[in-house]
Amino acid sequence: MDRSVIVHENFLRRVAARDFPQGRPPTDGLDPAKAVEIYRAACLSRALDRQSREMQRAGQGFYTIGSSGHEGLAAVAAALRPTDMAFLHYRDAAFQIARAAQVPGQSIAWDMLLSFAASSEDPISGGRHKVLGSKALTIPPQTSTIASHLPKAVGAAYAIGAARRHRPEHAELPDDAIVYCSFGDASANHSTAQGAFNTAGWTSYQAIPMPLMFVCEDNGIGISTKTPTGWIAASFRHRPGVKYFACDGLDIYDTYATALEAAQYIRTRRKPAFLHIRTIRLYGHAGADMPTTYLPKTEVEAEEAQDPLLHMVRQLSQSGAMSPDDAQEVYESTAARVARIAAEAVTRPRLRDAAGVMASIIPPNRRCLATNGPTTEARAAAFGSDMKQMAEPQIMSRLINWALTDLMLSHREIVMMGEDVGRKGGVYGVTQKLQARFGPDRMIDTLLDEQSILGLAIGMAQNGFIPMPEIQFLAYLHNAEDQLRGEAATLPFFSNGQYTNPMVLRIAGLGYQKGFGGHFHNDNSVAVLRDIPGLILACPSNGRDAAMMLRECVRLAREEQRLVVFLEPIALYPMRDLHGDKDAGWMCTYPDPSQTIALGEVGTHGQGEDLAIVTFGNGTYLSRQAEPALTSAGITTRVVDMRWLSPLPVAALTAAVQGAKRILIVDETRHSGGVAEALMAHFAESMPGTPLARLTAEDSFIATGPAYAATMPSPDSIIAAAKALMGRTL
Template identity: 80%
Template sequence: MDRAAIVHENFLRRVAARDFPVGNPPGGPLTPVQAVAIYRAGCLSRALDRQSRAMQKAGQGFYTIGSSGHEGMAAVAAALRPTDMAFLHYRDAAFQIARADQVPGQSIAWDMLLSFAASSEDPISGGRHKVLGSRALNIPPQTSTIASHLPKAVGAAYAIGAAKRRPPEHKQLPDDAIVMCSFGDASANHSTAQGAFNTAGWTAYQSIPLPLLFVCEDNGIGISTKTPKGWIEAGFSARPGLQYFACDGLDIFETYRVAQAAAQFTRQRRKPAFLHIRTIRLYGHAGADVPTTYLSREEVEAEEANDPLLHAVRLLDQAGALTPAEALAIYTETNDRVARIAAEAVTRPRLKTAADVMASLIPPKRPCKPTNGPTPAAREAAFGGDLRQIDEPQPMSRILNWALTDLMLAHPEIVMMGEDVGRKGGVYGVTQKLQARFGAERMIDTLLDEQSILGLAIGMAQNGFIPMPEIQFLAYLHNAEDQIRGEAATLPFFSNGQYSNPMVLRIAGLGYQKGFGGHFHNDNSVAVLRDIPGLILAIPSNGADAAMMLRTCVRLAREEQRLVVFLEPIALYPMRDLHADKDGGWMRRYPAPDRSIPLGEVGVTGDGADLAIVSFANGHYLSQQALPRLEAKGVKTRLIDLRWISPLPEASLLQAVQGCQNILIVDETRRSGGVAEALMAVLAERTDTNTARLTAEDSFIATGPAYAATMPSADSIYAAALQLLGVRP
């Protein structure tokens, strides 16, 4: 017999014999009716775990990580309100079941079994994963999260106070709500979790409202690696900014009492708390895991003897709420009912095609109030003396600053956050004066932690804001890329479009900075962004385009709930000249606030048919520098600025190169994994045109005089173009 069957038989035998584990008597505010409801939730959670294993053996289910041993989380749900957003640990089926009991009209067993069966009728993921979550229950879906949901929980909690002070149009959470976030003891050691704990404490230390309840479910082991005894208490009982609470999750009366106290503290004080719950883990880590391969049989059997459902039956009997015979009848009836429901759930339809699976990659559009842009009076008040210069040619950094000003005037729900974005105005001055114009609540200077910056943005998007986080340099994104890949981008996919993370992530990046920082501040790799499904990547090459593209990015986030990355070429921030000193050839006039560049529209300079140079950002600037020399050679050239890197603007690009005899791709990203690889594939598949590419080398970038040695230059573009055309230099 497997361990699940052993635990089941032990329960039946021991309840019938009134053979219960020893524990404290029931005490606290939990009423008999509430206690029975919590027990029923635990029985259903246990029955679903057993049924998922049976379904997997029959080829009718596909994922069996369970919640057995963590049934006490039902008492935590009972201590909270259904309006409290909950980011759940994957062992929290009992929490979701108990919360469903608080919301009318739920069919929780049916819903969860549809998820186990990967049915397209599964109400949370549409058959894409066995995942906890429910829009009706205010539980955004989480898959096998290892702490990656903690940073956004911090952001969501922060957003409650921010929305109270400045309500966004699509506000989701009431002012008195709290956010609950649960995880295991092993996950608490993850750097992502530690960053979230630190950010929560750092925020609370400054008396900034943060109604967040961390719940650590401590079963003492992470797959096969044990947590040292006392480790969680030692690490969190005296942590600055976190109020510590502890309880025995095997005792539903104690768990309810302590969880209620922790929730009350968080709700009334608007400060974060840490609830440490003792649990056990039954059946091993997941369906394929056999705990006796790394634990002694005595250890496994000792845990099984402490079954929380046995403790619950003892406590209910002592409280006079339920006799053991009645408790056993509920347990048996629940198992039978789940088996009957499962027999129908496994017959329901499943996803079949790629289109079915991908239907929720892009979230649905949402209705938004019309906006006519900022009024002249509001602009005059915000811009001040800058208005006198607004019609004069300016470098990209200043035009971006003005574009951000107009956007923040037009959309009060825009909030920017990042290291140094506020008081300093950004490392390169792009956000100068914005904190003075809009206040510290909309220009948030964060602590130095990219995971926390993105978590704040993701969480604020959950409560109706349009976040515009800033990552100071592209190379720094790699510290936190899973917040984009594993959290923000997957949320609409795993929620069937019911949840989304609209935002515009601004990143300063790419190369060509003279003598500054090496690869830490010059990073020419965008591969990590290009392969994230549903993400839009925009890269402008000049100030006017940057302003108009940024407006489109904000519209996409606000109205279409899209996840957008706006990558700003650092070397082009201050660029003024194109061909000669003080020629001002790369400065642009600020485009009127109502002008924008649509998603997928490329830029075209010239109409020559001999050669099309396809590039973006610094590559487009360098191609413009090479253009006069090519024309002097008699090469009739057109330059195409991609602007939109992901998804590639294929239709617009193909139209732009139509009629050209040769195409040269100039790509400042690396030869391997760079943008040119995709462009070459598109052009090879869709055209018969003679095509070549000039890329950066597969190298990091050096500091000092060799800062641009590994990347395209105006000279190398000129030489590559002549070689493609067969023209002698």
């Protein structure tokens, strides 16, 4: 028999017989009316779990990971404020239900059943997923809480203190808010979670405000793998910088009092706490999971005998808040009400086409205060002696530095964070002087953990900041790429555009650094970025473009709430010459702060009709180096600099190659999975019959030493490829 039916029948039988599990009597501190509200929330959570299984059996519902056994979390919600941002574990339906009771005008049963039914009227995801979440309740949705939401919870908590010092235009959280972040005992072992705990403690240890409540819901098992008894307490009881609290989630009086104490500690001390809550898991992991296939039946039955709803009825009766008969009536009437609502919810419309599903990948625009750019006085004060050099050609790294300065002068909500970005000014000096100009609050030197760097940025975006995190080298992104894929990019999609993660992530990367560090410092793969829906990937080839594109990237984040990655070719940071020693052919003057390059706008050098070379980044530089030899061979060329790698600027690219007889794609990424694959497909589809060829890097990592560029395009290989293409088509 379905374990949910067994638990239900046991509840009815035992309440009628007054056969309650043993436990502590209720303590003082929880108002009787509030205790009853917690029980009502628990009953609704339980009824929704049972109804989700009925809906799935009828083909009307699509998600059955329930909250049964975790209903005590309603008591935690009662101890917090609805303005405390909550990143919820997927077993926290009772928490959301209890919070809904704190905010007028909510229809929580209807809303959650629409989510179960995958209706397009679901107010949080629009039918894209069954998620807990609500804009009105300050609960951003989480699609899965296998620890990936913990780094951004750390960032959101940090943002509360940061907003006290520099309040952003779009800040949402009160100055005295705290951030709530819950997860299971199995997830606490995930490296992502461990990084978040460490970052919160590391920050708190330095007396930096971190008003964060970690809540571990310890039911002792992760799907089928048990958590060793005592492991969570042993791991977290003495963690530096994070105060440990523990309570019994089967005892709502103890849970409420402990959560209230932890919240008061966090709110007054502005330090993080770890609340360890004992729970149980009823029914197994999900609808299709049968716990008796991997646990002894006696153990499953023993767990079911500790049903938290039975403990609640016992305690409510002992306190005089509600009789067992009244409690049973609430339980049964709630189940009947849920069934009636579900019968209507399953009739509501669902998403039917790709356009509907994809409608929230791109977040909505938002209104921003107008800005006229930095004033002359502010620029003079910030730049100092640098102002005198702006009329002279400069290398890319310096122009990026100046662009960042102007942007931070224009937009007080911009914050930068990363390893070495502040005091040192970055590994390559790109952020030099910025901490002196804007202070450590806006130029944040972080610990060495890419997940925490991106989590800090994602969380700060939740409170109105425009984060500009830096990943020191492209290869290091892979330690943390799920923060972009699974968290930042998915948030507008699964919240129907109600929550967003605007940011500009700067990454120093690509190849061609001479003899420096091999693969980890020379990484020419961007495939992981190009297949994330909604992400914009920009890559400049020269300093002037970099400054103007960076301004557009910030506009996209600030006004259109976009997730943007700005990929800076390290080898071009110091580049001065193009064709000969000291010709300064790759240096540029700094463009006026009002000048930008729009998303999708490509660059073209030359008007040659024999050959269009389509490329980006280092490929643009190398192709320009190849031009004299091609001209000497009688081949007229144009070099088309893509600038924007995702989404591909297809219309602009097609226009840029019009009139050219042949197209050569020069791609410094790899042959398999590289940018050239998409470009070849595009030109084959949009310009059938035009001769095409591609020159790419080999499917190889990059070596250290003299062979650093052996696997990638070069001026000589570009010349050879161009001549070969000409020879094939003449």
